[in-house]
Amino acid sequence: MTVNGTTVDAEVPDRTLLVHFLRDVAGLTATNVGCDTTSCGACTVLLDGQSVKSCTVLAAQADGHQVTTVEGLANGDGEMHPVQRAFHAEHGLQCGFCTPGMVMATVSLLAENPRPTEEQVRTGLEGNLCRCTGYHNIVRAVLAAADGGEGQ
Amino acid sequence: MIPAPFTYQRAGSVDEALSLAAEGGDDAKFLAGGHSLLPLMKLRLAVPDVLVDIGRLSELSYVREDNGHIAVGALTTHHDVANSGLLGGELPLLAHAAGQVGDPQIRHRGTIGGSLVHSDPAGDLPAVILVLDATLVAQGPAGRREIPAGEFFEGLFETALEPGELLTEIRIPRPAQAGWSFQKFTKRAIDWAIVGAAVQGDQVALVHMGSTPLRATAVEQALAGGAAPADAAAHAAEGTSPPEDINADREYREHLARVLVARGLAEARSRA
Numbered sequence: 210m211t212v213n214g215t216t217v218d219a220e221v222p223d224r225t226l227l228v229h230f231l232r233d234v235a236g237l238t239a240t241n242v243g244c245d246t247t248s249c250g251a252c253t254v255l256l257d258g259q260s261v262k263s264c265t266v267l268a269a270q271a272d273g274h275q276v277t278t279v280e281g282l283a284n285g286d287g288e289m290h291p292v293q294r295a296f297h298a299e300h301g302l303q304c305g306f307c308t309p310g311m312v313m314a315t316v317s318l319l320a321e322n323p324r325p326t327e328e329q330v331r332t333g334l335e336g337n338l339c340r341c342t343g344y345h346n347i348v349r350a351v352l353a354a355a356d357g358g359e360g361q
Numbered sequence: 362m363i364p365a366p367f368t369y370q371r372a373g374s375v376d377e378a379l380s381l382a383a384e385g386g387d388d389a390k391f392l393a394g395g396h397s398l399l400p401l402m403k404l405r406l407a408v409p410d411v412l413v414d415i416g417r418l419s420e421l422s423y424v425r426e427d428n429g430h431i432a433v434g435a436l437t438t439h440h441d442v443a444n445s446g447l448l449g450g451e452l453p454l455l456a457h458a459a460g461q462v463g464d465p466q467i468r469h470r471g472t473i474g475g476s477l478v479h480s481d482p483a484g485d486l487p488a489v490i491l492v493l494d495a496t497l498v499a500q501g502p503a504g505r506r507e508i509p510a511g512e513f514f515e516g517l518f519e520t521a522l523e524p525g526e527l528l529t530e531i532r533i534p535r536p537a538q539a540g541w542s543f544q545k546f547t548k549r550a551i552d553w554a555i556v557g558a559a560v561q562g563d564q565v566a567l568v569h570m571g572s573t574p575l576r577a578t579a580v581e582q583a584l585a586g587g588a589a590p591a592d593a594a595a596h597a598a599e600g601t602s603p604p605e606d607i608n609a610d611r612e613y614r615e616h617l618a619r620v621l622v623a624r625g626l627a628e629a630r631s632r633a
Contacts, residue, residue, distance in 0.1 A: 223412075267395065335465070
């Protein structure tokens with residue numbers, strides 16, 4: 210599969226989950242395993258541009274497809290993605306565990322709806338749980354990223 | 362958590378999927394989006410020996426008009442059902458309900474066919490398909506056959522599909538009455554409905570009030586007899602056998618059914 214623009218080729222057991230492939234084979238450990246039950250969204254990555262929970266996708270299902278993790282958002286010069294900048298500026302995190310998933314879910318949300326209302330942001334992120342309950346600043350960050358017109 | 366070991370096979374066509382499933386025998390399962398099956402496999406509640414991945418059969422992902430019906434390919438994702446212009450215009454109940462399944466990530470992967478063959482009575486779409494009088498099209502070793510939604514759901518995780526049969530299409534007639542509503546009571550977005558109600562005109566189906574989705578027959582009969590919606594809704598729990606679990610006992614589910622059906626009928630009438 211292609212991960213963050215780079216081909217990653219490996220033979221893995223049939224039952225390998227995408228999140229383990231990303232962390233253990235591709236060595237990209239920013240994607241967290243949270244609940245492991247399709248609930249919390251910490252493992253959210255983009256599969257062909259759409260947010261998915263990588264604990265509930267087999268690596269084999271992503272074979273030949275494009276996967277983007279939070280490591281793949283910054284451009285080649287290390288400049289952060291507008292959504293990352295907005296999370297930074299608005300302090301859209303507390304402990305940071307949910308953040309990679311929140312950021313990826315936000316990128317997908319803004320790709321589908323570049324100018325969401327606050328309510329649309331809250332329902333658009335309903336698949337992501339913040340165990341610190343830091344939702345207010347997260348929502349503020351998403352709205353800031355959308356306002357900046359750079360949410361793509 | 363990872364699933365127990367299995368052999369992964371990828372089908373390039375419907376015919377290949379059927380023959381791979383036949384070779385796999387009783388312990389083969391089709392894998393579509395995997396959002397019902399993989400969680401069960403991680404919990405070892407499902408332990409198939411062979412997974413036949415049909416997720417790349419793009420010919421089973423569509424929404425189109427077909428001979429007076431709306432035909433939805435079994436591999437159409439909840440996201441695509443929810444955002445279909447054709448469904449939004451012709452079957453807004455289905456489009457809306459698909460947009461309420463799980464959360465955005467789940468809707469990007471989960472498919473309408475997968476959700477129906479999973480046959481969880483707490484699932485949203487089985488009740489919607491039931492209230493819309495849909496027909497389910499299956500292909501198997503013995504050929505193609507059509508199964509009315511009312512005969513498809515046989516019990517918890519059980520459907521009328523034979524081993525090796527693949528659900529390929531859902532065919533839905535245009536509703537006779539336009540008003541619709543979908544009511545779902547949950548604690549969190551991603552939870553299964555504690556109780557839900559799907560309303561299309563004077564037809565009503567219930568989520569999580571038995572081991573299968575159910576038509577609220579007593580409500581429909583009361584409406585047909587001229588009862589006011591609020592009075593008809595009082596019959597919503599008749600003939601049901603709701604489960605008891607950590608979220609609700611039987612009495613509470615019966616109460617929720619009456620309340621949700623009353624709300625659903627009122628909303629459907631406001632849209633008629």
